[in-house]
Amino acid sequence: MTRSIRWLLVGLAVLLFGAASASAQESPAEPGTAAAAQAAGSAATSAAGPAAIVQKFGGKQSYDETEAVIIELAASGDEAVARALRALRDGDLYWRKGDEAVFIGKRQGDDIAIFDPMTGEPAGAVPRGEMEKVRIKNSIRNAVTTALGSLTLRADNPAQRMRAADTLFSEADPEMIASLGEAIAAEEDTAVRARMQEALASATLVSDLPASEKAEAAKILAARGDRESLSMLTRFAGSTDDPVAKKAAETAIVAIQSNIAFWNQMQNVWYGLSLGSVLLLAAIGLAITFGVMGVINMAHGEMVMIGAYTTYVVQEFIRTSAPGLFEFSLLIALPLAFLASGTVGLVMERFLIRFLYGRPLETLLATFGVSLILQQAVRTIFGPSNREVGNPDFMSGAFDLRLMSVNWNRLWIIVFAMVVFLALLAVLNKTPLGLQMRAVTQNRKMAAAMGIRTPWVDAMTFALGSGIAGIAGVALSQIDNVSPNLGQGYIIDSFMVVVFGGVGNLWGTLVGAMSLGIVNKFLEPYAGAVLGKIVVLVLIILFIQKRPRGLFAQKGRFVDA
Amino acid sequence: MILARFLGPRVWILVAVILAAAILVPLANLWLPADHPLHVPSYLVPLFGKYVCYALLALALDLVWGYCGILSLGHGAFFALGGYAMGMYLMRQIGSRGVYGNPELPDFMVFLNWQELPWYWTGFDQFWFAALMVMLVPGLLAFVFGYFAFRSRVTGVYLSIITQAMTYALLLAFFRNDMGFGGNNGLTDFKDILGFSIQADATRASLFAASCIALALSVLLVGWITRSKLGKLMVAVRDAESRTRFIGWRPEHVKLFAFTVSAVMAGIAGALYVPQVGIINPGEFAPVNSIEVVVWAAVGGRGTLVGPVIGALLVNYGKTVFTGVWPEGWLFILGGLFVFVTLILPRGIVGTIDHGWDAIRATRRARNAEKGEASDSEAAGDPRAVANPAE
Numbered sequence: 001m002t003r004s005i006r007w008l009l010v011g012l013a014v015l016l017f018g019a020a021s022a023s024a025q026e027s028p029a030e031p032g033t034a035a036a037a038q039a040a041g042s043a044a045t046s047a048a049g050p051a052a053i054v055q056k057f058g059g060k061q062s063y064d065e066t067e068a069v070i071i072e073l074a075a076s077g078d079e080a081v082a083r084a085l086r087a088l089r090d091g092d093l094y095w096r097k098g099d100e101a102v103f104i105g106k107r108q109g110d111d112i113a114i115f116d117p118m119t120g121e122p123a124g125a126v127p128r129g130e131m132e133k134v135r136i137k138n139s140i141r142n143a144v145t146t147a148l149g150s151l152t153l154r155a156d157n158p159a160q161r162m163r164a165a166d167t168l169f170s171e172a173d174p175e176m177i178a179s180l181g182e183a184i185a186a187e188e189d190t191a192v193r194a195r196m197q198e199a200l201a202s203a204t205l206v207s208d209l210p211a212s213e214k215a216e217a218a219k220i221l222a223a224r225g226d227r228e229s230l231s232m233l234t235r236f237a238g239s240t241d242d243p244v245a246k247k248a249a250e251t252a253i254v255a256i257q258s259n260i261a262f263w264n265q266m267q268n269v270w271y272g273l274s275l276g277s278v279l280l281l282a283a284i285g286l287a288i289t290f291g292v293m294g295v296i297n298m299a300h301g302e303m304v305m306i307g308a309y310t311t312y313v314v315q316e317f318i319r320t321s322a323p324g325l326f327e328f329s330l331l332i333a334l335p336l337a338f339l340a341s342g343t344v345g346l347v348m349e350r351f352l353i354r355f356l357y358g359r360p361l362e363t364l365l366a367t368f369g370v371s372l373i374l375q376q377a378v379r380t381i382f383g384p385s386n387r388e389v390g391n392p393d394f395m396s397g398a399f400d401l402r403l404m405s406v407n408w409n410r411l412w413i414i415v416f417a418m419v420v421f422l423a424l425l426a427v428l429n430k431t432p433l434g435l436q437m438r439a440v441t442q443n444r445k446m447a448a449a450m451g452i453r454t455p456w457v458d459a460m461t462f463a464l465g466s467g468i469a470g471i472a473g474v475a476l477s478q479i480d481n482v483s484p485n486l487g488q489g490y491i492i493d494s495f496m497v498v499v500f501g502g503v504g505n506l507w508g509t510l511v512g513a514m515s516l517g518i519v520n521k522f523l524e525p526y527a528g529a530v531l532g533k534i535v536v537l538v539l540i541i542l543f544i545q546k547r548p549r550g551l552f553a554q555k556g557r558f559v560d561a
Numbered sequence: 562m563i564l565a566r567f568l569g570p571r572v573w574i575l576v577a578v579i580l581a582a583a584i585l586v587p588l589a590n591l592w593l594p595a596d597h598p599l600h601v602p603s604y605l606v607p608l609f610g611k612y613v614c615y616a617l618l619a620l621a622l623d624l625v626w627g628y629c630g631i632l633s634l635g636h637g638a639f640f641a642l643g644g645y646a647m648g649m650y651l652m653r654q655i656g657s658r659g660v661y662g663n664p665e666l667p668d669f670m671v672f673l674n675w676q677e678l679p680w681y682w683t684g685f686d687q688f689w690f691a692a693l694m695v696m697l698v699p700g701l702l703a704f705v706f707g708y709f710a711f712r713s714r715v716t717g718v719y720l721s722i723i724t725q726a727m728t729y730a731l732l733l734a735f736f737r738n739d740m741g742f743g744g745n746n747g748l749t750d751f752k753d754i755l756g757f758s759i760q761a762d763a764t765r766a767s768l769f770a771a772s773c774i775a776l777a778l779s780v781l782l783v784g785w786i787t788r789s790k791l792g793k794l795m796v797a798v799r800d801a802e803s804r805t806r807f808i809g810w811r812p813e814h815v816k817l818f819a820f821t822v823s824a825v826m827a828g829i830a831g832a833l834y835v836p837q838v839g840i841i842n843p844g845e846f847a848p849v850n851s852i853e854v855v856v857w858a859a860v861g862g863r864g865t866l867v868g869p870v871i872g873a874l875l876v877n878y879g880k881t882v883f884t885g886v887w888p889e890g891w892l893f894i895l896g897g898l899f900v901f902v903t904l905i906l907p908r909g910i911v912g913t914i915d916h917g918w919d920a921i922r923a924t925r926r927a928r929n930a931e932k933g934e935a936s937d938s939e940a941a942g943d944p945r946a947v948a949n950p951a952e
Contacts, residue, residue, distance in 0.1 A: 060624070140681050354903060360718045361632045362903040365859065366854055369899020376892035491730050495722050528731050537730040541723050545713040 006092050043421060050078040054117050056083075057093060057134045059101030066134065067143050074147035082148055082167065084117040089144040093117070094131040105131055140167045145175055146280050153183035165183035165195035170228060174207035205236045212382065214240070215248035222252030226261035226403055263403035268521050274410040276517025277417035278479070280510060281282075281472035282490040283497035284421060287509040288465035289345075290498055292441050295353055296364040300494060301372035301487025302378075303466045306344060307473020308482045311380060312387045327392045337470040344374070345466025371487070379484040387480040395478055410479050416475050424468065425506055437461050441504065496540050502550030512551060516540075568784045572866050576777045579870075582609075583773030587766030604764050607837040610769040612835035612877050617776045619857040619869035620783060621826035626656075626855070627863030628787050629819040630799030632717075635724030636827050637851035638731050639699035641841065643828025645735075646698055648748035648841040649682060650691030651759070655752045668750070669743045679741045688755055695813055695832040696825045703824030704817065711813035716802065725848050732846035747842025754836050765837065772833045776870070784866050786822070795819055856895065861903045862909025871911060 053076060056069045070088070073081045087093045087104040094105040094112065095297040103114035103123060111125040153164050161183075168176055181201040187193040201217035214236070221229040230253060282304055289297045297303075311333040318325045318332075325332070348370060356363045395409040428434040438456045439447040448454045473486070480486060493516075501512025516536060523532035544550075586609060589601040601609075616639050625631040657664040661671040665678060684690040706727060710720055738744035757764040786792050797805045798812045805812050835841045844850075853876075861872020876898070883891045902909065909914055 296722075352900060352904065361721065362907065364632070364718060364721060365679060365852075366900050366903040369856075369896040369903075372892045372896030372899070374896075376889065376896065379892075380889055399788055492722075492726055496726060499719065499722065528737075534730045534734050537726050541726060542709070544715055544719065544723060545709045548715050548719065549711055 010291055018410070044474070050076045050081045051118050054081055054084045055100075055102050057088070058095035058102045060132075063135070063137060063140060066140055067424070070140070070143050070147050074151045076106060076151075078151075080118055082151065082164075083120055085144050085148055085151075086171075086173075087117065088134060088136060089141050089148075091133065091136055093134040095134060095269065096126070096415065097130055097132055102134075103131070139230055145179065153179060153196070154186070158189045161187070161189070161192050162195055166198045168199040169195070169202050172202040172206050172232060174203050177203050177207055177209075179537040190538055192260045198229075202229075202232055205232055210241035211240070211245040214242070214245040218245065218248040218252040222255045225256045228259060230260065252342070260403060264280035267404045268525070269518060270404060270406065270410075272518030272521035273414055273514060274407075274517070275520055276514035279490075279493055279497050279517055280417045280421065280513035281413070281475055283494040283509055283513055284417075284424060284506070285472060286465070286466040286497050287501075288424070288468065290495070291506075291509070292437060293461055293465075293505045294360065294503075295357075295462065296360055296367065296464070297348075297353075297462075298368040298491065299348065299374060299487075300466075300469055301489070301491035302371045302374040303341040303345060303469035303487070304473040304476060304490055305482075305487040306341045306374070307333075307470035308389070308477035308480075308486055309382060309387070309473075310337040310340045310470065311474045311477040311481055312382075312389050315389060326390070327394070329390075330392060330395070330478075334471050334476045337474045338467040339470075341470025341473070342463040342467030345469075346459055346463040348466075353462065354455065354458060371491075375484045375487070382484070384484060386483045389477040389482050391478055413475050413479065420468065421470065421506070422439045423494060427464070428506065433457070433460060433464075436541075453536040489531060496537070499544060499550055501541050502552035505550075505552045508550055508552035567788060568781075568866070568883060570720045572780065572784055575867050575870060576780055579613075579773050579777040579780070581614060583770040583777070584612075587656060587770055590766050591762060601629060603765070606762070606765045608881070610765070610772050610837040611834060613769070613772040613776050614830045614837070615854075615857065615877050616870040616873040617772070617779055617825050617830035617833070619855055619861070620776070620779055620866075620874035621823040621830065623858045623863050623865075623869040624783050624786070624823045624826070625816075626858060627785075627865070627869070628792065628799065629816055630794040630802075631816055632721045633724045633820070633823075634721045634848060634851050634855065635726075635728035636823070636854055638724075638728035638846055639703060639824040639827035640831035640834070640854075641731070641735075641843075641845035642699045642702065642837040643695045643831030644841040644845060645742060645748065646685075646691055646694040646828070647832035647835045648751075649685040649694075649742075650688060651751040651754060651836060652748050653682070653686040654754065655750065658752055659750070666722075667743070667748070669738075669746065669951075670741070674800075675741075679905070682741070682774050692832070695828050697830075699824040699828030703818065703821045707820040711816045714717065715814070725851065728846050728851055729848055732843055732848075735843035735846060743842070744862050745843065747840060747844075748835075750841040751839055758783050759836055759839065768833065768837050772837070775829055777810075779829075780866055780870070781868050782826075786819075791815065791818065794837050831924075853895070856899055856902065859909055860906075861914070862911030862915070865909070865911045865915065868909050868911035872909060 047267075050073065053069065053072050056072070057066065058557060061069075066088075070085065073085060084102070084104065092104050092106065093102065094114065095102045096114075100118050104117050104120070105112040105114050107128070108123065108125060110128055112128055112131050113125045114123045114131070115121060116123055123265055137450055151164075153161060153168075155161050155164065177200065180196055184196045184200065187196060198220055201220035204213055204217040205221070218233060218236070221233055233249050233253050233256065237246055237253060240246050240249065273407055282301075285303065286297065286300050289300065291294050309524065311330065314333040314336060315326070315329045318329050348367070350544075352366055352370065353363060356366060391409060395412055398405050398407045400406070428437065436447070436452045437460075439450070440454050440457045444454055447457075476486070476490075480489070497512045497516055498509055500516060501508030501510070519539070520532055520536050524537055575679050582673070586601055586606065589599050590603060591605050593600040595602075618636065621639075622633060622636045625633055625636075652667045655667065658666040661668055663671045685694070695934065706724075710723065735742055735747075736745055742748065749835070751759050753759050754768075757767075759765075787795065794805070794810060794815045797810070798815050798825065802812050805815075822946060831841075831845075854873075857873040858869040859872070860876055861870065862868030876895075878893065880891060883894055906913055926929055
């Protein structure tokens with residue numbers, strides 16, 4: 001009775017871990033398919049070959065047979081098998097009596113918690129009687145150690161050797177010291193050699209080598225300076241009795257801590273820049289309509305939203321009719337979003353805003369009405385729920401820069417924000433339209449007297465500002481939910497940026513966006529995300545009290561409207 | 562008669578209608594049998610009460626916007642703060658009848674594992690204290706906020722945007738569980754007020770009557786303020802702030818007064834609103850809500866006493882009808898209203914009627930003048946400060 005319940009539990013637990021391993025569990029009577037399924041399950045992370053070889057440990061076999069499998073594994077040259085090999089050395093490799101499937105096991109009372117030998121993912125727990133340990137003796141252990149060393153540290157591919165060194169670093173296994181020493185001597189790539197030396201240092205700390213060598217190892221770890229080294233050194237400093245080594249370890253700990261603190265700050269700055277670039281994108285169109293024209297456009301956020309939905313429509317179209325173009329979907333969406341939002345802006349200006357020039361409060365209300373209508377229109381057309389906008393490959397993933405993690409999409413958005421900013425600056429300063437825009441801003445009557453068609457310039461300026469909001473929407477579709485409410489989340493922040501930076505000044509908008517972003521991210525660890533945002537809002541409100549015209553106030557005479 | 566001249570007959574008619582509603586609606590609800598044609602069903606009473614609270618809120622906004630030219634996009638915050646103060650009193654009245662049966666702590670605090678009442682909840686078990694806070698908290702916030710804003714001469718759209726930021730910041734703050742105001746869910750599940758069950762028809766009818774009386778008194782108060790010398794100053798600040806300052810007045814003091822009084826009125830409206838709808842949550846702080854209030858006042862006619870009340874009733878009645886018939890359509894209608902009112906009807910309904918009336922009178926007077934019999938009584942003109950949207 002209890003056994004069947006146990007099986008049921010095992011089955012349930014296994015169901016959680018992927019269909020492949022589940023099928024292996026549910027059909028114990030068919031060893032062949034089970035092993036194949038097992039291999040298929042592992043294929044996601046490694047080639048099917050090594051996984052199949054690992055399965056050869058299953059079943060009763062002599063020591064010689066085991067050793068043959070080890071050699072075969074070493075010959076495969078895939079360092080993914082190292083996990084299984086280490087488990088074998090430590091006596092943690094089991095095979096199941098039912099189907100001879102091989103697992104890494106950990107005793108848990110009467111049960112054995114089993115893990116996939118290739119990926120290390122948990123695969124449930126089975127009663128001890130169900131599993132048989134792969135038998136080992138000292139010669140097998142030595143064979144495994146040699147295999148591990150040659151397998152991973154002598155691979156042809158430097159990247160693979162690098163990974164091996166990294167794995168060994170986290171393992172900190174004293175038994176690998178000899179292999180590491182040989183590998184270091186043979187290594188030609190300096191970067192890989194440095195990693196191997198770090199791995200050697202980490203192993204040295206936990207070995208029984210003399211204290212002087214451990215002190216040296218502490219220095220190497222201090223130079224590496226990451227969190228892992230820190231925890232190793234802390235553990236070492238707590239356990240060692242030798243004063244010299246302890247001192248070295250403590251110095252190293254202090255050095256690493258300051259290093260980590262530094263990189264934490266850098267990470268915050270990075271997050272801040274990332275948030276700042278998002279704010280910049282959202283606010284930069286507003287800087288034109290509000291800053292240059294003095295028009296309060298409460299529907300600005302909806303222009304961003306229209307841009308995001310344009311991206312969605314473009315991607316849908318590509319998905320159905322030209323899947324090959326998906327990588328370019330954002331590039332295609334950019335001009336379309338500019339046109340879509342720009343057209344809506346143009347229509348708004350022609351039919352609404354131009355009647356309200358000089359009446360800012362009315363403009364605010366009317367454009368708010370437009371924003372409600374646009375939101376509801378999008379909700380009616382596309383539905384109220386979030387729409388799926390995919391990331392092209394170059395926008396997804398992340399990489400590590402020392403102790404900092406950098407997302408590709410964030411990086412691209414920063415670059416993109418800068419490009420948009422510079423392009424806009426160029427438009428304002430180098431093109432005839434920009435010249436006319438500035439002229440109308442500075443003195444409308446004089447500009448008209450000089451022959452500039454001020455109504456046309458107004459319309460074009462508004463369309464430009466709205467169009468830029470549209471391309472901001474393309475970028476924001478990559479990091480935010482594309483929903484009818486997308487714009488609302490940005491409108492207040494955008495106004496804050498423009499007001500903070502100073503109205504009518506693009507550089508002010510840049511500085512405003514970046515400083516707000518960074519301040520926000522620095523406050524977050526202390527105050528939490530929401531409270532941090534509130535603090536920033538309050539700070540801006542106080543700041544406006546002090547400098548009502550923003551950080552970079554336009555110089556000149558102002559008429560109190 | 563002096564009173565009639567003081568505010569004009571229209572305002573007195575409005576006050577009379579409101580007071581009549583305060584008596585007749587409860588009577589029609591409680592005493593008329595259910596099958597009587599004039600019977601007011603029980604579900605309508607809190608709905609009407611809600612409208613009346615909105616009307617009071619619109620009137621509060623009208624005081625600052627219509628008469629003083631300060632477009633506040635954060636009046637929903639004062640409304641909500643008043644509502645929270647009342648909600649806290651109602652929470653304490655639940656006592657041990659909550660789900661967790663804790664005599665001291667409201668349910669959500671028990672749920673969050675709080676051991677004792679936060680200090681700012683003390684006193685809210687007393688009605689007088691809560692009633693005081695209903696006025697004091699919004700008033701104080703408005704005073705401090707206004708003091709800084711007006712002193713540094715933040716005006717026009719800048720002020721509108723920072724008031725919006727204020728309500729947005731409060732929205733974010735009240736969403737936090739740590740604030741001790743129920744987080745996302747707000748305060749709800751009220752049982753009784755002043756010992757009367759909040760679900761009972763009689764209580765609801767009384768709350769409705771109380772809301773009507775508050776509205777009537779507020780109409781008179783705003784009328785009194787705006788007809789006083791101070792009221793004239795408000796209009797002066799609205800129409801030509803710099804000129805008022807150069808003559809020697811302090812516009813910031815005038816604005817601060819109007820802003821604070823208005824916030825207190827908004828707080829009272831919120832406090833009357835909460836027991837009638839039975840819940841207060843951070844959603845009330847949403848900037849959209851505050852802007853909606855602006856459209857009520859704009860539709861009715863800002864700078865008049867009757868306009869905001871009519872506007873709030875009309876728009877909200879329209880909202881109730883529309884969200885029933887065509888829920889998606891309401892935002893189209895509301896958005897269209899914003900555009901329509903600003904483009905076509907900048908004076909609002911009442912203002913436009915007034916304007917037309919004035920125009921007719923002006924032509925008649927011109928004709929009379931031609932005949933050489935200009936009458937002195939009419940030449941005095943209309944004392945009411947009609948909105949002049951072309952600032």
